[in-house]
Amino acid sequence: MKKVALVTGGAKGIGSAVVKRLINDGYKVALTYNNSEEKALKLCADMGAGCRAYKLDITDSNSVNSVVSDIEKNFGEIAILVNNAGIAEQTLFTDITDEMWHRMIETNLSGAFYCSRAVLKYMINRKSGKIINISSIWGETGGSCEVHYSASKAGIIGMTKALAKEVGLSGITVNSVSPGVILTDMTSHFDEETMNSLKEEAPLNKIGTPEDVAGAVSFLASKDADFITGQNISVNGGMNI
Ligand code: NDP
Numbered sequence: 059m060k061k062v063a064l065v066t067g068g069a070k071g072i073g074s075a076v077v078k079r080l081i082n083d084g085y086k087v088a089l090t091y092n093n094s095e096e097k098a099l100k101l102c103a104d105m106g107a108g109c110r111a112y113k114l115d116i117t118d119s120n121s122v123n124s125v126v127s128d129i130e131k132n133f134g135e136i137a138i139l140v141n142n143a144g145i146a147e148q149t150l151f152t153d154i155t156d157e158m159w160h161r162m163i164e165t166n167l168s169g170a171f172y173c174s175r176a177v178l179k180y181m182i183n184r185k186s187g188k189i190i191n192i193s194s195i196w197g198e199t200g201g202s203c204e205v206h207y208s209a210s211k212a213g214i215i216g217m218t219k220a221l222a223k224e225v226g227l228s229g230i231t232v233n234s235v236s237p238g239v240i241l242t243d244m245t246s247h248f249d250e251e252t253m254n255s256l257k258e259e260a261p262l263n264k265i266g267t268p269e270d271v272a273g274a275v276s277f278l279a280s281k282d283a284d285f286i287t288g289q290n291i292s293v294n295g296g297m298n299i
Contacts, residue, residue, distance in 0.1 A: 060084060060108065061086070061135075061138065062086045062138070063139075064087075064139050065080065065142055066090045066114070066116055066141055067142045067143030068087070068111075069094035069095075069111070071240075072192065073140075074268070075267075075272040076271070079275065081105050086108040086109070087108065087110075088136070089101070089110070090113070090114040112125045112128070112129065116169030116172060117164045119168075119172040136180060137186070138190065141190070141191045144192065145161070145162065146244050147206070149206075159206050162206040162210050163213070166207070166214065170217065178230070182225065185230075188232075189218075191214045191218050191232070193234045194207070195239075196211055197212040197214055198215065198298070218290065231283065231286060232288065234290045235290070236292045237270075237294065238266055238294025238298075239257070239294075240271060241268075260295030266293060270293055
């Protein structure tokens with residue numbers, strides 16, 4: 059029987075590349091979307107019966123609990139959780155309002171917390187599972203004019219390491235992937251000059267693709283990564299090494 063992977067924010071960008079890769083690896087995939095309904099339904103139609111789309115705002119913990127319970131009852135036991143959904147924003151630190159700060163932390167950090175907690179209830183009972191969190195290079199090194207984003211993503215790495223220690227004895231691994239600059243809607247507003255200078259900061263002198271990130275997620279989800287936990291894999295072309 060195929061294992062089930064749950065991918066948050068799976069309708070587009072890095073999430074959709076992860077969905078395609080995990081389907082290709084032999085998983086059934088439950089993807090969640092918030093606003094991108096059309097893209098989510100099209101992706102699932104393209105992927106076939108092994109892919110199901112669920113509407114979910116990850117900042118609403120009650121909805122997270124009910125979607126996870128629905129997937130467990132009606133689609134299959136969740137073996138892999140990929141906490142991918144997130145938002146970004148470029149703002150001077152002194153211009154970050156309380157609302158902007160809370161929205162960033164609530165989406166990028168609390169969202170991953172709600173999803174992990176909901177799924178762990180089942181994983182701990184089964185004594186197996188893998189959680190893969192998408193952080194960011196700015197969570198590792200800090201990004202100017204993205205302090206709230208960087209703090210949320212550094213929090214993801216801290217949560218990854220702490221949770222890995224707590225659930226290791228339950229046979230569950232927790233790791234993170236920190237992408238560098240990847241071409242998606244999140245980075246599409248950068249002008250050509252900015253993109254070129256970001257590209258030049260990476261020794262590999264290129265911008266990453268969603269598939270580059272999906273490859274690392276696929277590895278961490280695989281049996282080959284059974285002895286790896288509490289780790290962060292940087293997928294960034296060598297930026298900031
Ligand atoms: P996109 O903007 O293309 O995708 C973001 C995804 O997050 C969408 O699927 C969106 O769903 C989902 N999402 C946002 N807010 C919510 C919410 N409240 N509830 C549920 N889903 C939500 O960006 P990327 O694909 O680039 O980003 C994916 C992840 O990778 C993010 O965590 C991002 O921080 C991280 N990352 C990206 C980098 C890059 O350069 N692109 C670099 C480093 C990290 P919907 O569209 O349905 O609303």
